[in-house]
Amino acid sequence: MFGSNGGGRKPLCAAWITAAALAFSSLPLCAQIDLSGSWAPRNHEDALDRGAGPYLVDYSGLPLNEAGRLRALSFSASSLSEPERVCLFYPPFYVMLGPFGMRIWSEADPATGTIIAWKIGSWEDRAANIIWMDGRPHPSKNAPHEKTGFSTGTWQGDVLTVDTTHIKAGYIRRNGAPSSDEAVMTQHFLRHGDILTLTTMLNDPLYLAEPIFWSKTFQLDAAPISPVGPPCVQGDEGVEEGTVPHHLPGKNPFVDELQTKLGIPTEAILGGPETMYPEFHKKIKDSYHRPEKCVRSCGGPVTRPQ
Numbered sequence: 001m002f003g004s005n006g007g008g009r010k011p012l013c014a015a016w017i018t019a020a021a022l023a024f025s026s027l028p029l030c031a032q033i034d035l036s037g038s039w040a041p042r043n044h045e046d047a048l049d050r051g052a053g054p055y056l057v058d059y060s061g062l063p064l065n066e067a068g069r070l071r072a073l074s075f076s077a078s079s080l081s082e083p084e085r086v087c088l089f090y091p092p093f094y095v096m097l098g099p100f101g102m103r104i105w106s107e108a109d110p111a112t113g114t115i116i117a118w119k120i121g122s123w124e125d126r127a128a129n130i131i132w133m134d135g136r137p138h139p140s141k142n143a144p145h146e147k148t149g150f151s152t153g154t155w156q157g158d159v160l161t162v163d164t165t166h167i168k169a170g171y172i173r174r175n176g177a178p179s180s181d182e183a184v185m186t187q188h189f190l191r192h193g194d195i196l197t198l199t200t201m202l203n204d205p206l207y208l209a210e211p212i213f214w215s216k217t218f219q220l221d222a223a224p225i226s227p228v229g230p231p232c233v234q235g236d237e238g239v240e241e242g243t244v245p246h247h248l249p250g251k252n253p254f255v256d257e258l259q260t261k262l263g264i265p266t267e268a269i270l271g272g273p274e275t276m277y278p279e280f281h282k283k284i285k286d287s288y289h290r291p292e293k294c295v296r297s298c299g300g301p302v303t304r305p306q
Contacts, residue, residue, distance in 0.1 A: 032155050033191050035118060038225040039218035040101045046214075050099050054175045056254040059271030060264070062177055068207030069270055073252045075176025078245035087232035091170030092129055092149045093185055095120070096200050096214040103227040118153060118160070121227030128227065131162050138165050145181045160189040172202065172212060177271070180206035194220035210273045263289035 043050045059072055079085050095102055103121035107130075108114060120129040127146075131153040138150055149167035153160050164185040172179050183204035190197045196218040203211040247253075258264045265287045274280050 032115075032160075033158050035160065035189055035191060035196070036105045038101065038103050038221045038223065039196050040221040040223075040225070041099060042217040042219055043099055045216060049173065050097065054173055055258055055269075056175050057252060058175060058258055058269050059173065059177050060268050060275050062173060062271040063208050063210040063212055063273040063276055064177065064271040065207060065209040068178060068204075069272070070249065071207065072175070072177045072271075073255070074246050074249070075178075076245040076247055077176070082244070089171055089174065090147060090232070091167055091179060092147070092151070092164055093172075093179075093200055093202060093214070094170075096198070096216050097172070097174065101218060101221070101225050103225040105227070119227075121225065131160075138163075149185070158190070162187040162189070172204075178207050179204050182206050196220070210276070261291065262294075263291050 041050075048054070056077065057073070059069065062068075064072060080088060094100075105119055105121075106115045107117040107119060109116050116132070116134045118131040118133065120131070122128045127148050129148050129151060131151045133153050136152065138152065143150075143166060145166045145168045147168050147170075149164040151162050151164040153162045155161075162185075164187070167179070167181065167183055167185065169181045170179045171177060179202065183202055183206075185203075186201045188197075188199045190199075197215065198218065199213070199215045201211050201213050202208070255266060255270075258269045259266055265284050268275055268280070268284050268288075274283075
């Protein structure tokens with residue numbers, strides 16, 4: 001079949017290579033999955049925080065360091081009435097903290113059909129999140145920071161892992177627990193049929209002693225979610241001109257609120273890495289005094305005094 005010079009071998013090898021290429025081209029690349037669609041939130045996790053919201057001083061479960069705690073205790077909710085601060089609560093990880101769902105769609109290269117970016121629809125005054133999939137590097141550390149940050153994604157099996165940098169300073173809880181502009185975020189998008197699980201790790205060297213973790217569940221919804229949310233309208237809400245509402249060190253009047261109403265020790269509500277772990281319950285069990293009657297947050301996102 002083959003001559004001594006092997007001349008007949010070349011066409012056969014070429015045929016095998018062509019067949020193998022065709023076979024592999026029919027397989028999904030790196031087990032990527034389709035994330036596009038309207039994803040409705042299922043806020044059964046951390047329902048009180050995502051719904052009615054936390055007490056003004058409740059940092060339990062947050063790994064705040066001393067700088068983070070000091071910054072949180074200086075926060076006054078009245079500061080959000082200043083025109084330049086009305087729309088301050090929307091960093092890219094607000095999708096984990098707020099009650100909203102999300103609309104996801106892809107951007108493809110028109111020549112090859114390859115997905116070069118995934119996009120998550122905007123809300124309030126924040127632009128859409130763009131997750132670049134084309135291998136581009138993150139910008140210089142001196143590049144501008146945006147409310148959306150800068151995100152790149154890679155597939156690890158059927159899980160999309162996203163790294164986000166260049167995030168503007170914001171909040172990790174709606175009572176003023178802060179995040180800095182040095183925070184970096186890692187997210188994992190994992191789809192199971194019509195269920196999407198999103199897990200997030202935020203690492204902030206300025207305000208957190210350890211990374212903080214969140215998870216949230218979404219469900220595919222036939223009703224489309226608008227990819228663009230309503231604008232956050234700035235306006236004058238009556239704050240005295242020339243002042244910035246705040247609390248001086250040691251002057252926050254709400255530090256003892258949870259202890260008074262729910263009997264929770266102050267060392268628990270001021271947060272810190274220790275408060276993240278189950279073992280902390282044993283430490284405070286003797287100083288916790290259960291109230292005779294629950295007055296708020298008594299069994300779900302709706303306040304039902306018992």
